[in-house]
Amino acid sequence: MAVTREDVVKVAKLANIAIDDARLDALARELSTILGHMEELAQVDTERVLPAEGLSSGGQRLRADHGPADPLFNAPATFAPEMRDGFLIVPRLATHEGSPERSP
Amino acid sequence: MKPPPRAPDLARKLLAQPLTECVACVREGGALPSDLVSAAFDRADDVGAGRESLNIFLATDRVRATESAKELTALIGRAEAPGNLAGAPVAVKDNIATLHMPTTCGSKVLEGYVSPYEATVVRRLRANGAVIIGKTNMDEFAMGSSTENSAYGPTRNPVDIRRVPGGSSGGSAAAVAAGIVRLALGSETGGSVRQPASFCGIVGVKPTYGRVSRYGLVAFGSSLDQVGVLGRSVEDTAIGLEVIAGCDQLDSTSADVPVPRYELEKNARLDGLVIGKPKEYYPEGLDPRVAERCERALDAFRELGAEVRDVSLPHTSYSIPVYYVVAPAEASSNLARFDGVRYGLRVASESGLTGMYEATRARGFGPEVTRRVMLGTYVLSAGYYDAYYKKAQSVRTLIAQDFRDVFLSGVDVLFTPTTPTPAFELGAVKDPYEMYLSDIFTASANLAGVPAISVPIGTASGLPIGGQIIAGHFEESAMFRAAFGLERALAGKALPGEGSA
Amino acid sequence: MSAAATADYEMVVGLEVHVQLKTRTKAFCACSADFGAPPNTNVCPVCLALPGALPVLNRHAVELALRAALALECKVNETSVFARKNYFYPDLPKGYQISQYDRPLAEKGWLTIGELDEHTPVRVGITRVHMEEDAGKSVHDRYPGATAIDLNRAGVPLIEIVSEPDMRSAAEAGAYLRLLKQILSYAGVSDVSMEEGSLRVDANVSARIRGTTKLGTKTEVKNMNSFSAVERALDSEFARQVELLRGGGTVQQQTMLWHGTKGETRPSRSKEESHDYRYFPEPDLPPLVLDMEWVGRVGREIPELPDARRKRMAEEFKLSAADAELLTASAGMSEYFEAVARASLDPKAALNWVMGEVSAAINAAGVTIDQFAVRPADLGELLRMVRDDVLSHTAAKRVFARMVETGKPPAQVAAEEGLQKIGDDSALVGWIDEVLRENPAEATRYRNGETKLQGVLVGLVMKKSKGRADPRKVNQLLPERARS
Numbered sequence A: 001m002a003v004t005r006e007d008v009v010k011v012a013k014l015a016n017i018a019i020d021d022a023r024l025d026a027l028a029r030e031l032s033t034i035l036g037h038m039e040e041l042a043q044v045d046t047e048r049v050l051p052a053e054g055l056s057s058g059g060q061r062l063r064a065d066h067g068p069a070d071p072l073f074n075a076p077a078t079f080a081p082e083m084r085d086g087f088l089i090v091p092r093l094a095t096h097e098g099s100p101e102r103s104p
Numbered sequence B: 001m002k003p004p005p006r007a008p009d010l011a012r013k014l015l016a017q018p019l020t021e022c023v024a025c026v027r028e029g030g031a032l033p034s035d036l037v038s039a040a041f042d043r044a045d046d047v048g049a050g051r052e053s054l055n056i057f058l059a060t061d062r063v064r065a066t067e068s069a070k071e072l073t074a075l076i077g078r079a080e081a082p083g084n085l086a087g088a089p090v091a092v093k094d095n096i097a098t099l100h101m102p103t104t105c106g107s108k109v110l111e112g113y114v115s116p117y118e119a120t121v122v123r124r125l126r127a128n129g130a131v132i133i134g135k136t137n138m139d140e141f142a143m144g145s146s147t148e149n150s151a152y153g154p155t156r157n158p159v160d161i162r163r164v165p166g167g168s169s170g171g172s173a174a175a176v177a178a179g180i181v182r183l184a185l186g187s188e189t190g191g192s193v194r195q196p197a198s199f200c201g202i203v204g205v206k207p208t209y210g211r212v213s214r215y216g217l218v219a220f221g222s223s224l225d226q227v228g229v230l231g232r233s234v235e236d237t238a239i240g241l242e243v244i245a246g247c248d249q250l251d252s253t254s255a256d257v258p259v260p261r262y263e264l265e266k267n268a269r270l271d272g273l274v275i276g277k278p279k280e281y282y283p284e285g286l287d288p289r290v291a292e293r294c295e296r297a298l299d300a301f302r303e304l305g306a307e308v309r310d311v312s313l314p315h316t317s318y319s320i321p322v323y324y325v326v327a328p329a330e331a332s333s334n335l336a337r338f339d340g341v342r343y344g345l346r347v348a349s350e351s352g353l354t355g356m357y358e359a360t361r362a363r364g365f366g367p368e369v370t371r372r373v374m375l376g377t378y379v380l381s382a383g384y385y386d387a388y389y390k391k392a393q394s395v396r397t398l399i400a401q402d403f404r405d406v407f408l409s410g411v412d413v414l415f416t417p418t419t420p421t422p423a424f425e426l427g428a429v430k431d432p433y434e435m436y437l438s439d440i441f442t443a444s445a446n447l448a449g450v451p452a453i454s455v456p457i458g459t460a461s462g463l464p465i466g467g468q469i470i471a472g473h474f475e476e477s478a479m480f481r482a483a484f485g486l487e488r489a490l491a492g493k494a495l496p497g498e499g500s501a
Numbered sequence C: 001m002s003a004a005a006t007a008d009y010e011m012v013v014g015l016e017v018h019v020q021l022k023t024r025t026k027a028f029c030a031c032s033a034d035f036g037a038p039p040n041t042n043v044c045p046v047c048l049a050l051p052g053a054l055p056v057l058n059r060h061a062v063e064l065a066l067r068a069a070l071a072l073e074c075k076v077n078e079t080s081v082f083a084r085k086n087y088f089y090p091d092l093p094k095g096y097q098i099s100q101y102d103r104p105l106a107e108k109g110w111l112t113i114g115e116l117d118e119h120t121p122v123r124v125g126i127t128r129v130h131m132e133e134d135a136g137k138s139v140h141d142r143y144p145g146a147t148a149i150d151l152n153r154a155g156v157p158l159i160e161i162v163s164e165p166d167m168r169s170a171a172e173a174g175a176y177l178r179l180l181k182q183i184l185s186y187a188g189v190s191d192v193s194m195e196e197g198s199l200r201v202d203a204n205v206s207a208r209i210r211g212t213t214k215l216g217t218k219t220e221v222k223n224m225n226s227f228s229a230v231e232r233a234l235d236s237e238f239a240r241q242v243e244l245l246r247g248g249g250t251v252q253q254q255t256m257l258w259h260g261t262k263g264e265t266r267p268s269r270s271k272e273e274s275h276d277y278r279y280f281p282e283p284d285l286p287p288l289v290l291d292m293e294w295v296g297r298v299g300r301e302i303p304e305l306p307d308a309r310r311k312r313m314a315e316e317f318k319l320s321a322a323d324a325e326l327l328t329a330s331a332g333m334s335e336y337f338e339a340v341a342r343a344s345l346d347p348k349a350a351l352n353w354v355m356g357e358v359s360a361a362i363n364a365a366g367v368t369i370d371q372f373a374v375r376p377a378d379l380g381e382l383l384r385m386v387r388d389d390v391l392s393h394t395a396a397k398r399v400f401a402r403m404v405e406t407g408k409p410p411a412q413v414a415a416e417e418g419l420q421k422i423g424d425d426s427a428l429v430g431w432i433d434e435v436l437r438e439n440p441a442e443a444t445r446y447r448n449g450e451t452k453l454q455g456v457l458v459g460l461v462m463k464k465s466k467g468r469a470d471p472r473k474v475n476q477l478l479p480e481r482a483r484s
């Protein structure tokens, strides 16, 4: 399955990575080559095989509903790129101007 | 009568001794931890660990290491047992969170980022008296097999400076191989401890998935990642693994399985041990030098009383395709958090938030990381999930089943080459997929979650060659038993033409 | 558009409700789940998504989710799987939300609406109940050109309850939401407050010609901040769709936002193409394998649900159907009533007081029944004092008013205010003698056998005592004082 330039553009959007136009075709080729090697998986009969969902068995250990949380030795202000009044500050998302305060 | 050695000389000598001797000496007050720290830093200077040469460390902190060493001395003075690593200088791969020193994962996106919390494995090292002297160079986010993908320049192999140390834990392997530390932590996703151990002529262990806490190990492929140990000897790595292993309430995937004393597996003989030789790991085109050293190792096993049995793991050839679907898929999600919002690099942009995301991640990630994030995003995206991700995870089940079957058939451990070739020269492997094939013998253990160790089995033209011992889930004891035996049997047994490296 | 204009079309509604679980700590880390703390202070390596941090699931969150699922008659899956829902948003620290996807906690439940009014009951199917974590809060209007992020809420446990498209009107949707809220509140799962954000509703709505069975293209309506907003948004969006269809147009599958002030829905401007969530099983969390014995225990220990409580209370306290319905509308109110009824040994008085004085007082104070200053045991004691003639009804109302202000127990208030009935002979005798002296004519007639004047004289004594005299005692003492 060849990866097209358009696929690369679409995937770059999903991954939020700016890719130079000059690099698009090369990346499409590289991904196609790599994925080409994956094609051989199609030969394996997995009709009656469950996908491995992690390898630890026996289910999930649960935690009691109390603190304290693992502490921070330095507050977010020491490592965050921008903070104001205790808030993390980011540029406003253009498409969310005036829209509700919820993520999708 | 010879005068007793000066403390710094003693420390320098101790650094070259087995960990047990070094630690015993510290506990008995024969050597000061701070002298060992100095010896490690002096050794780093002597071998050229700096950026312009071997480029082993991304950060060191001599002042703080010396301080911790002095605190340790006070504890020893008060007879408060400082643990199995008392005073031992240890290096930690830069994708393992530590306080005080940056944790960059070899990436620009985390340049200067100092973690406000510490990984469970680091807490355990400290609790056992280890002194962290530095953070080691690595392929960016552990994506690579040569440490050439570090944003801070490649690490070079101390055995031959023109060659790569392997990767992604290349810095940790080089730190041990160069004699700066006896023990270093690395991490594995598809062979990133065993492969550089093999290239650098040292021992590297990847424990069972779940044996060691991943809390604080920056995730690459979460279902594959494990912290591993690199050391000069099997015994040193066994001691190191004992310290960091065990259930952790902060990691839901860490297993509640008791940790045995691996050190007790030292045996003169391996009578009764069944060693499987899986034919898929000895292909036609295998480098004859590698094949020859493996045969010699198998002979050594036989001499120790072990039985060598031909076995088959039929789905082995799918390991690399499966690995390069599953690991990038998980990575694409794991690396989404590097968005410039809370920590690390932020690159401003004209076009608002999305522009900031795109610019930050474009500048923050190197080419290989970008390639894998793209690949992972692609295989998970609508319409491709079943064909790639789900398919790969299903084949992964079959790969794990192969191991289960072979261990159920009465085989105790498997013996294979660690890598298809010895260390290659910097820049020699340009095609990404060709580089991926460096993991061809190692990735399967990660996919199946089983433990494996790489042990030096000789050299070719002065370049180290490693042999791999793979055991069943939580059967590290069997793995170590075989490794101890092999190490002892091969000690000092250089083949004609092997050189003296 | 008028109702008549849409009459030949039928509305089809399904609801997705997110409910915040009432835990002390977050879903996957031990940070406090309380809100109101200064921004970004209830955070840790896990909920900040620091490199290397890992999630560990809160057992109590699972228990509350199970309670909700079982209260909604769902089938609980012994094994469920957490998945990552990948998308970028600045209040989503990891770049993915831990949720459940193709193997949810529970499926195939139902609840019945309209049982209590004149309509035919409607059984609304519950497709699934799954667990997930909340995002943080984005504040868009605090700084110009910038969004401010507070991650205190990031990682708080939620359940998402997805209904089948079984509702046919905004009113049915409203009824479903009110009943759902009531059930979850009774089960102690959540505070279920839309104002505080612990309950949020998205609606899927489509229109089709009445009598047809094929579902029309639906839109997803978001951004409603009350149940009545949901009802208005549904009516408005339905009308919009019908108008489109009537004009020969087609409905586009998209997300619509409700603009309450304008009274209309508008397409969301967020790009649809970004909604490729790339779900895959969360590798940091092994499958959730439930001990079904525990699930059974959780089911048995679910607090009494509204339906059962209504029936039980009507019978036990001899309440009319209407009173029982009114009382059990809120879990807190009915629990309060029950406690008062038991403490006072007088359910009838308890009912009158709870529906009257108590309701009025909490409304006036703008608090919930849980925050109300007068604890049910104290109110019960007050009613007992009335029944035992320690307090007159008038005095009791004054005592209650002071209790609302001070939260003090009734005996203390009555004593402090001097409102307790006075049965002390010397005080009573003093008042009686005064009354006889001040009203000589009546006193004489009474002495001469005109016994019907007894009531008048007792009344005057009561008046003189400002209501504190114990009338029984006055009645006893009057004849002998008159004779002396």
Ligand SMILES: [Mg+2]
Binding pocket: C018, C099, C132, C160
């Ligand atoms: Mg949801």
Ligand SMILES: [Zn+2]
Binding pocket: A069, C026, C029, C030, C031, C042, C043, C044, C045, C046, C047, C048, C155
């Ligand atoms: Zn937290």
